[in-house]
Every structure is written in structure tokens, then in C-alpha cells.
Amino acid sequence: MGTKAVEQIETRRNAILDRLKWRYAVKAYDKSKKVSAEDLETLEEAMLLAPSGFGIQPYKVFVIEDPEVRERLKPAAYNQPPITDASQVLVFAYKKTITDADVDSFIERIADVRGQSRESLQGLETAVRASMRKSVESGTIETWSSRQPYIALGFLLETAAMLGIDATPMEGFEPEKVNEVLGLTDHSAVVIAAIGYRDHENDWLAKLPKVRKPKHELIERI
Ligand SMILES: Cc1cc2nc3c(=O)[nH]c(=O)nc-3n(C[C@H](O)[C@H](O)[C@H](O)COP(=O)(O)O)c2cc1C
Numbered sequence: 256m257g258t259k260a261v262e263q264i265e266t267r268r269n270a271i272l273d274r275l276k277w278r279y280a281v282k283a284y285d286k287s288k289k290v291s292a293e294d295l296e297t298l299e300e301a302m303l304l305a306p307s308g309f310g311i312q313p314y315k316v317f318v319i320e321d322p323e324v325r326e327r328l329k330p331a332a333y334n335q336p337p338i339t340d341a342s343q344v345l346v347f348a349y350k351k352t353i354t355d356a357d358v359d360s361f362i363e364r365i366a367d368v369r370g371q372s373r374e375s376l377q378g379l380e381t382a383v384r385a386s387m388r389k390s391v392e393s394g395t396i397e398t399w400s401s402r403q404p405y406i407a408l409g410f411l412l413e414t415a416a417m418l419g420i421d422a423t424p425m426e427g428f429e430p431e432k433v434n435e436v437l438g439l440t441d442h443s444a445v446v447i448a449a450i451g452y453r454d455h456e457n458d459w460l461a462k463l464p465k466v467r468k469p470k471h472e473l474i475e476r477i
Pocket residue numbers: 278279280281282335423424425426427428446465
């Protein structure tokens with residue numbers, strides 16, 4: 256590889272890490288700045304592209320702009336300012352149970368997108384159905400299902416950082432109350448993300464360095 260190509264790769268590596276160092280869990284948002292429709296579209300696509308167990312995507316993401324809904328969500332999230340001040344609030348809600356009908360529409364979707372027959376997908380259908388039924392019967396389905404949206408959250412946070420959009424992941428809320436505000440019954444809120452633009456002057460966290468463990472404590476090469 257030529258010197259120029261090596262330099263380009265190095266620049267790209269640094270650019271990625273710079274974006275990730277730039278991001279932090281913003282506490283104060285600039286209320287006047289809105290995420291553009293194009294950027295929002297990209298963030299939604301990024302979440303859609305997140306992987307999930309079997310690919311079944313057992314969750315929904317509610318993108319909330321409505322100020323009135325956000326006013327009602329705020330007390331359910333211990334009055335955290337990003338709920339009302341950010342550009343949008345995203346509520347990730349996992350499906351509380353996975354039924355045979357869910358598996359059926361999942362398999363149908365594969366058949367449709369890939370132009371495959373249902374018969375050719377019989378093996379997969381049987382395996383997914385068995386796995387889901389086992390999780391429902393053993394009472395672990397919610398543990399499994401509620402983990403999946405976190406991958407989409409990760410994709411959202413990373414993509415937002417790459418686009419220079421701020422985000423705040425939040426677990427500080429009462430799920431039952433959020434479910435009530437959004438009228439959720441089959442799904443349950445598990446994590447929230449606010450997106451928008453930081454109010455650098457008024458955010459106490461903006462000027463503080465990022466705190467992480469020493470790398471060797473987190474990552475061990477074997
Ligand atoms: C799953 C999850 C839940 C979080 N919940 C909240 C929250 O409710 N409120 C908040 O201000 N920050 C919340 N955070 C932000 C973390 O405190 C923050 O990501 C962590 O301290 C690392 O700092 P940084 O993201 O600024 O680099 C949460 C982060 C994650 C990943």
C-alpha cells in the first residue's frame with residue numbers, strides 16, 4: 256500500500272474515534288435547534304439496520320416530537336430536561352411476548368423479500384417457533400426481547416455521533432408510566448434516547464473530560 260493510502264486510512268480511523276470522543280450523554284439541549292428531516296431519516300435507517308436475535312426485531316421505536324406528549328412523559332422520567340428540550344425523544348419498547356403469529360409474519364417477510372417459498376423456510380420457522388415458545392414457557396422471553404432494542408440504541412448513538420448530532424440514552428424513567436402515556440399494551444418501554452444539539456454553555460457536563468476505565472481493565476486480548 257502506498258504512503259498516501261496508509262495516511263488516508265489513519266485519518267479515517269482518527270476521524271471515527273474523534274467523533275466518538277466528541278459525543279457524551281448531553282444534559283442540556285439547545286431548544287431552538289432541530290434535527291433535520293434528512294438526518295432523522297438517516298438515524299431511523301441506522302436503527303432499522305441494527306441486528307437482532309434471529310433478525311426478528313421484537314421491538315418498536317417511537318419517535319416523539321409532539322410537545323404535549325413530551326410534557327406528559329417528563330414526570331415519568333424524573334423530570335429530566337432532555338425529554339422536553341431535545342429535538343426529538345425516542346422511546347424503545349420491546350415486545351412483551353413473542354407469539355406464533357409474530358414468528359409467522361417474520362417468516363412471511365423473509366419469504367417475501369428474498370422470493371423464497373414458505374416450504375423452503377420450514378426448518379427456520381420450526382427452529383424460531385421452538386426457541387420462542389421455550390423462552391415464553393421458561394419466563395425468559397422478556398429478558399431476551401428487552402435486550403434487542405439496546406443494539407438499535409447503540410446504532411443510533413454511533414450514527415448520531417458521526418453526523419454531529421447529540422444524544423442522551425436514558426433508563427431513568429418509570430416504564431409503567433411511559434407505557435401509560437403512550438398507550439402501550441403489547442410493548443413496554445425499556446430505554447429512551449433524546450436527540451438534538453447540546454447547549455454547551457448551560458451543560459455542566461460539557462466541559463468535563465470523559466471518564467472510562469483504563470483500556471486493559473475492559474479489554475483483554477487472549
Ligand atoms: C442504558 C443507559 C442508560 C442511561 N440513563 C441515563 C439517564 O437516565 N439520564 C442521564 O442523564 N444519563 C443516562 N445515561 C448516560 C450515562 O450516564 C453515560 O452514558 C455514562 O456516564 C458515560 O458517559 P458519556 O455517555 O457521557 O460518555 C445512560 C446511559 C446508558 C447507556
